[in-house]
Amino acid sequence: MSSNEPILTVDGVSTRFRTKRGQLRAVEQVSLELDAGETLGLVGESGSGKSVLGQTIMGLVSNGGATTVTGTVNFMGRDMQGLTRKEQQQMWGNDIAMVFQDPMSALNPFKRIGTHITESLRAHLGLDKTQARERAIELLRKVRIPEPTRRIDQYPHELSGGMRQRVVIAMALACDPKLTIADEPTTALDVTVQKQILELLDSLRTEMGMAGILVSHDLGVVAGQTDRVAVMYAGRIVETAPTRQLFANPRHPYTEALLAAVPRLEQEPHTRLESIDGGLPDMTKPPTGCSFASRCKYAQAKCREVVPTLTASQDTAGARHPHEVACHFPLDGAADLGMPAAVGTENRELEVETI
């Protein structure tokens, strides 16, 4: 594969689930590309479809039964949705691996730490028992677990949350995959441990030249770890740009609102936070027009009628990774995000949340 060919191409992917209330559009018309060694952040609220997209890319969610997947996911020249079960098994853990959110439920409580890691080593790389064990110890050392020779024979419950997540990372990295998808890898962890794990993941990705997708609801986590970011809302990518550009110059009102909602240390105590009122629309009955329109403070009549498409901004059009935004009236100019203006704090009545 030539170096400027992306290793992952997602083209017009939609994932829908049949539910009692009708068809739920979890992912709608998502297209993205990822180069070798590049890290992409997927950000959005819970329910925005970011995890389902990750799973669709993996092939963990595939067409059939109550699920409909349309569009193509091309990973290293292969269509991930068209693989047979056997081909998937060869692919998973070997070329593409996943780090899950909750390390306790990602590990089998009845199996030793070593067994978790050697399993894929023996299956994919054909190592024998002793070789696999040696390699597993090496991997545990790599994810900076102290005393790997002792830890390898322990059970998951004997390890702290941070250690378990390190084991899950070691499992994912066992066969040197080309792409890792980390689905909220630090949400279950403490802030101090979160920082350690994020730095570990980042240094390992750089060291091994892996591409990565980091799914998170925390903009702070994504800012420090990724090259590019895609912001998802109600199943669609609403804005995508190189990380620096996105944070310096958010163009979608949703991105701006998300950034303004994060409490910052620089703010004075008791600063009123800019919140996004309301909630995600019901994705079994998606609204016509822009799905963010009902919560958007800039919404106009057109927004409720026509679905905006992702369009590159003028100054970045034609670039390898342009700044794209799906909004009829994108914002321009750097918003002052550190200090969201206190709009009418005095007599502001509480909006009644509609269900």
Place this chain on the structure above:
Amino acid sequence: MAGSGVAHLRRDEGPVLAVENLVVEFPAGRGQTVHAVSDISFDLMPGETLGIVGESGCGKSTAGRAVLQLPSPKSGSVEIDGIELTTLSPSALRKIRAQMQMIMQDPISSLNPRRKVKHLVTEGPRMWGQRNKERLDQLGRELLQAVGLDPDMVWDRLPGELSGGQCQRVCIARAMMLKPKVLICDEPVSSLDVSVQAQILNLLEQTKTEFELTMIFIAHNMAVVKNISDRVMVMYLGKVCEIAPSRDMEQQAQHPYSQLLLASIPDPDVLRGEADATPQIEGDLPSPLNPPSGCRFRTRCPLATDRCADEEPLLREVAPEHFVACHNV
């Protein structure tokens, strides 16, 4: 850190809540003891919000619950409006607990999934003998409105039909029904999305002003705590490291552990590869079964010296209202 001491208490100024030398321990079998909270003291003035921050296992939730006598502390005193709670009879304690309400971390599991919002919200006063249904319903509706829910919309719903943020609003309305003096929020926003988190933080702030509450706000994210609190108390392994006015936290935090917590917050303004060279503190929390001698933070502290192993630092004032328990700052 790992400090004790009462230098920061304001006994003469008439605190609403005063906690002194609080010790909470749990038996752990085989003769071992979990030292969850070891000798901490704090107080709250009327209308003040105290933020408690620390990693999981630092005893912040235990400290919050010990105020409510859930369970009663092993030793130490908890006074609310001058009434000592640790020695009260169970029936007297039950009465006074109505003045202290708690908001829990997981809003969905802290509501009974089989009861409707109307029952959940009015449960408190009903338990205290309020039988006037009209009065109850009216109060319930008013409070739901006050927390930003449409009473007609949610009145007959079950918690499962509401989102996490909406459930947290119901919990807040429920807590307000008894007109409490003290509200203890135990990680009320940790399980919520950023946008909902902002809504709930704003709501708590507003509720506090409206109902003239005194509040304890427990969380692990320093930025969240700073936003809502007047004072911040940093805890580590059952001890207090630092107490400071929250506006001083960003620039003037002195304890090495406070600085670690500050550096750990993922900041959207810090991009990849630009992370500042803050001292990396590796490792996990030591076991509370057998905490380190002297300063409990010394095993992970970049400034640790021999003195830290022998002598426990006491909280001392380093600036007005700013107290630190460390030998080396």
